[in-house]
Amino acid sequence: MRPISLLGTLTLLCAVLTGCAEPSSSRKEAPALTEFLVSPVRVTAHSGTDDLLSAGLGLDGLRRATPPHFTDPESPTPQELRRRAIWTNWRGIADLAPGGGYSDVYGAVPNVPGGEWQALARVPGASQPHRVLVQVPEQFDAEKRCVVVTASSGSRGIYGAIALAGAWGLPRGCAVAYTDKGAGTGYFDSDSDTGVTLDGTRASAGSGLEFDPPLAGLPHSVLFKHAHSGDNPEADWGRHVLQAAEFALAVLSQARPDLPAFHFSNTRVIAVGLSNGAGAVLRAAELDKEGRLAGVVAIAPNIYPGVPDARPLFDYATEAALYQPCALAHARFDTVALARPGGAVSPVALARCTALHECGLLVATTPTAQAAEAYERLRQSGWTDAALEAGALSVAFDLWRSIAVTYASAYGRFGVISPCGYSFAALTPQAVPRASLPAERLSWAADGSGIPSPPSIGLVDTQAQGNDPALPGLLCLRELWTGNSENAQRVKTGVAATRAQLPREGLPLILVHGADDGLVPAVFSGEAYVRWLEGEGRPVSYWAVSNSQHFDGFLGLPPLATRYVPLMPYAYRALDALWRHVAEGVALPRGATIQTRPRVARGPLAAPLQADDLGATP
Missing domain, CATH: 3.40.50.1820 (Alpha/Beta hydrolase fold, catalytic domain)
Structure with a gap:
């Protein structure tokens, strides 16, 4: 030695x-x-x-x-x-x-x-x-x-x-x-036109x-390689x-x-x-x-x-993003701490159940029945109770949506403009995009996890509206897997390129x-x-x-x-x-x-x- x-x-x-x-x-x-x-x-x-x-x-x-x-x-x-x-x-x-x-x-x-x-x-x-x-x-x-x-x-x-x-x-x-x-x-900042060496x-x-996009993206946008490189x-x-x-x-x-x-x-x-x-x-x-x-x-x-x-991943992540918040209102999860913030079913979960019914994705008309229907739908598609219980963590941190946005962008090779109207930016306390501060940008690379996670960066959802503001964008993301639009075909082609072969x-x-x-x-x-x-x-x-x-x-x-x-x-x-x-x-x-x-x-x-x-x- x-x-x-x-x-x-x-x-x-x-x-x-x-x-x-x-x-x-x-x-x-x-x-x-x-x-x-x-x-x-x-x-x-x-x-x-x-x-x-x-x-x-x-x-x-x-x-x-x-x-x-x-x-x-x-x-x-x-x-x-x-x-x-x-x-x-x-x-x-x-x-x-x-x-x-x-x-x-x-x-x-x-x-x-x-x-x-x-x-x-x-x-x-x-x-x-x-x-x-x-x-x-x-x-x-x-x-x-x-x-x-x-x-x-x-x-x-x-x-x-x-x-x-x-x-x-x-x-x-x-x-x-x-x-x-x-x-x-x-992370590349569109306003300052700077990135990481x-x-x-x-x-x-x-x-x-490390990442130098050919286009700067939207004003105030923060771009990152996994989502915005135009590569898969x-x-x-x-x-x-x-x-x-x-x-x-x-x-x-x-x-x-x-x-x-x-x-x-x-x-x-x-x-x-x-x-x-x-x-x-x-x-x-x-x-x-x-x-x-x-x-x-x-x-x-x-x-x-x-x-x-x-x-x-894109299939079950977009499915979970839609249905799991409602499914966690099922009595099966009453003792799961992350599914019961404050000890009760969250208003967000109940709003999701109602919104899924209103857009025709759940038939049941009461919150209890809607939660049961969402739960059974996930079970029938292969989810185990144990996976759904642990998945409460991903719901609590809104991880499913961040994953779906990132991977949709990568699979479809959309570059600096993500599909379904999403972007990432430094945000005000009211979640409005703003210009990032120099001191914030300097710590992004050290504090981040790839999908933006530093405190000052968040997900911007331009489709957000209604009592369940996240739902319109999530429906768009799910359609990229279940639908046949041009964007859906791009995403599914990208997913197919990731299918493993035998070792x-x-x-x-x-x-x-x-x-x-x-x-x-x-x-x-x-x-x-x-x-x-x-x-x-x-x-x-x-x-x-x-x-x-x-x-x-x-x-x-x-x-x-x-x-x-x-x-x-x-x-x-x-x-x-x-x-x-x-x-x-x-x-x-x-x-x-x-x-x-x-x-x-x-x-x-x-x-x-x-x-x-x-x-x-x-």
Whole structure:
């Protein structure tokens, strides 16, 4: 093991940016990157109070309720922006709350010094680039020669899988390669004509931005790559992952000139992802005809497999956006805290029931009967009670609508003008679009989750009207799946381009899904994918985790802490099992339903998670 050297850094820059030769002619030539890199490579060193895994925050810093501050809010440094982005992304997908078990029962946040290599890349046919980033720990294990490649969950930025792939791989001496898979937090502001550069700071259009749209969009609009690039990034998720892996091999070849050059043939590359990131690594598995990946771990994958009972995200998300608010008024959900804000059925739910009846989508005439009808409609289309209960979280945060708007824009390749009259903008307290403030824009990239989430950015719905103002726009979005308009055909063509193919035959694969997942229900995605593989005679180790849903990051809320166990422990266990298989020849564990035990209430909080609560791994 040897720390990254200055020579290695300079050699990497030389080889990638100018194509010069490696220092030893006896070494096998490193992979060529000129075909997909479209920016200079940014190389930074990280140690001590600015390490790779937590930017020096450690577990205590990541647990703080407020983000790391900027010394000068009007001019945050790249280092400060990176630290804040890492804080945001850890908290977005991991349960770090005291008592939740992180670091006590599973996981850890050690200080890992090393270096980062980051660039913009592009897949053929895409109009906008995606980010690739490689972290190489100072104590890289030269004998293990391990790369963990991952893709961000949701629409998150480049650090969107750091709590998964980084937390597992970096302390074990593996390099970790990331991609934002064509999404990310490079928010473009139409009023100031500015976007995000490779180091996280903002600059004017034409300055090598992460996302630089050809048109500025509507006045006051905030544009983001997943929705407004004019690309359909999901169709290329697998290519994004494989490019990140190739970038990692080139980085290692140049950072460690004392070792034989790194190639897929002499380096174990394992892929892991969560949610959309899991869908991305499964799409990479289908492109991997040459055996570049040693194995894949997919956690709660958003995947659209080739079986009749599978449903794409856009289908069930638009259905849920319409009917679930009303269905949650059913007595079945009386004890579900998020379905009963303030202890009673919400006026929003009752308004939705009434509006659905008035537009002919429900026949029943009383609120109780309407809720029962909406509930039965969802059950008949495949939703489980457990998924509907967990989906109350998506209703409470209006997540279904944000997802539907974003994905409709991407699937139909609509560019800067979203269908159905939606846009995103900085908003006044009265939800009126306004010009954003410079200090707000500076923190967007670090605070965002891809689909705009910073406090100052919100969804603008120009069709909003009536007692249920969200309904007209939602009906328009649903028609993009159920109808035959020109826009609907564009969207359905885009969805068809995301349908998965079978993975490489013989590829070791572990798939983990929470049995109660309410955002990406297992019955529509993970379980359907497993049934497909098994029907084709492809082995897969499938772990169904009882009492587990999609969002570990929300388990700090007491009502959820006493209902669900975290999913992340099983992700780490699956990576352990896959590594034992590919490195030591140990058989993959069998598939199983893992029986868990949620934490018990202790006053207003939950008792600390215990190891026995998580059940036994197969």
